[in-house]
Amino acid sequence: MNGPLVMAVLFVGCLAIGVPVPFAAGLATICGLLIADIPLTLLAQSAFTAFEPFPLTTIPMFILAGQLMEKGGMSDRLIEIAKRLVGAYRGGLGLVTVVASMFFAALSGSGPATTAAVGSVTIPAMIKEEYSARFGGALAAAGGAIGSIIPPSNLLIIYALVSDTSIPRLFLAGIVPGVVVGLLLLVAAYAIARYKGFGEKTEPFTWGPLLRAAWDGKWAIGAPIIVLGGIYAGIFTPSEAAGVAVFYGLFVGLFVYRGLTLGKIMESARFTAITIGTVLIILGTTKAFGQLVTVYDIPSDMAALFAPIMEHAWLVLICIAIFYVLVGMWLESIPQIIIFTAVFLPIAQQLGVDPVLFGIITVMTCEIGFLTPPIGVNLFVASKIANVTLEDISAAALPLLIPYVIVLLMMILIPEWVTFLPDLRYGE
Template sequence: MSDLLLIALVFTVLTVIGVPLFAAVGVATALALFLIDIPYTLLAQTGYTSLTPFPILTIPLFVLAGRLMEVGGMANRLISIATNLVGAYRGSLGLVTVFACMLFAALSGSGPATTAAIGSVTIPAMKREGYSVPFAAAIAASAGALGSVIPPSNLMIIYGLVSETSIPRLFLAGFVPGIVVTVFLLITTYIIARRNNYGGSGERFSWRPFLTAFWSGKWAIGAPVIILGGIYGGAFTPTEAAAVAVFYALFVGLFIYRELTLKKIIESLRFTALMAGLLVLLTPTLAFGQLSAFYDIPAAVETAITAMTDNVVLVLIIIGIFYIIIGTFMESLAQIILFTAVFLPLVQSLGVDPVLFGIFTVMTCEIGFLTPPLGGNLNVAARISGITIEQVSVAVLPFILAYVLGLLFLIFWPEATLWLPNMVYGEAVF
């Protein structure tokens, strides 16, 4: 136990003083190896094996596809469709932002990428219509987090690899919670906008402009249909679907919308390289996860929590609170890799489906996107809107409540989340 306390203390101190997370985890892992006299070659071996699984390619490919779709004109078409669908009612631009983020989430697989793609267009538009700038930024940040729960999702892919859970099942399970959270975000946006008289010219919905916008954006709408339809239709695997998404984005951007240039392609590749750099976390965090088994941490955690309660709802709430707190200062990628091995055996022993726990984990990570000091989406939205992260953090609080309600929906009604994957693939045995 003294060894564990020392390792935890070293990791905490390194994190607090600002050491990059992969280095903090690596140092803590190296210390653990030293204390139990295991060769340091474990880190090298884990580094090799962590990056060899073929599905790992899915993450940079989806990031690249999402970026190409953003700069190639698809994001603007989706915003146009959403604008004509919602109309010009009170708070309409805020509602458009949420709805457009939901659509783009089915293309990007990333929360910060969705926030950047949609927010860069709608935040300035909301400012021109008299919206409070922090409120406009908060809408884009919170709706952008849908990029992690609405498939395809990079976090679901990582969870699937770590837990050996079916990625297509995870994708299907994300639909219902994603739609539920979207509805809560729309309600929150409308209530606040109406109370403060933000936006809205009173123009009613008209089919003609909507159909025109829909026809113009049919290629953008076709992307998730091809990607997800191909996966569930058995035409290709998630990794192959990501590659198809890249070629589809290139084809549409170059030959249909003709907005994709060589400069934009190079910038998209650079952006992808920066985002894919987060995968460096895989090596130390997976090695640390292997050491947790040596120290019997999952069994110790199970004993500690079940000593308090064996009620599955309360256990999930306890884990959810822990995840949300950890998410304020830890990258979602590291959070999933480190703690899935700790908590998954516990919830499985209580009868929780690994797919359900995967969606639960991703949704808590979404809340982490919206909580400082890390708050990936908050930083993106603050940079776009030209305000401080503190201002966005206060404005986003009502939207965090929407995610908490979505999380409670998942906990108390798990059948709604598992209904779609069970209908398509049958009930899983675990």
């Protein structure tokens, strides 16, 4: 009996009838273990070892830090800085949404969290200024997706754990692509606003209001500087940096901006517990699934499929990226990374592709998945805030996918600009 084929059919079939991803992966794993005559204890052992790596503690702490910073008043200051920076131009509120998303991405580490934090403020403001509700929601969703590539990023941490890749190198590699995507989104938002007639240009830009907003928001700006700067200066590890971020968020929220209350702290802790609980359930079962991929030597079978084009690394990477995007339309990002990294990373390494580059490509395809139905998490979040249907917001998001596709192709065809910063800091 063909174990990999049976596992794939069972996994996809379970997803098709609405079985949650962890249970679908678990059932497929049990089936694969039985076919290979491997004790079922491997499933429990894999789940246990999946929870062992100490860097895993980074994820809940960054989630908690992002929640504390949002509820403590930092997100409001960042949005105000964005308003003063780009709000005076055509489609100003749309530009503010993108810039604020880039700022908040350096605090939250999550695409959906960035969409919710920024979109809850800017989407109602855009609707009030007679922007299209579906455009406002789509732009918040597209801007929020940057939260998964600009460090700190939860998805990059997950990839680092399953691929045994350096988290600091991945974080550094994500900075430039994240900024480039943001700049291209600004161009797209401006072009659409100009074409649709959204957001007339207001008073001209002046430095005074921007400097005052930056001074008022200096504690918010300081968060990513302290956290990321501490990592790259060698002062603390990513896990320690996450702890520092939690302390910083508590301190600023309680004693500087005074936006935090006991109720908000408890709400942040509750949100963090629910989120990390979901992550651990997914991680436990999909880790065993990924190990079976190695047991069945699926990477070698996949490499045989790519044999006719293996001498063209860029073509193989494009094929993998297309596969990831298609899978991302149906599968959540975390199981996608855990399962398919085990399949495709060995192939990429055969081609001489840096695992750091492959990680950034993987997460970039996940960002595109955030913006494509039916499992477009950012679209769900933004559609609820904008009070429009998922179909409407999905259609409005299509032009905003172009910046992500452009940057993805740039990374595949010209990889050096992605790995430049980590190579400069840590050497090749």
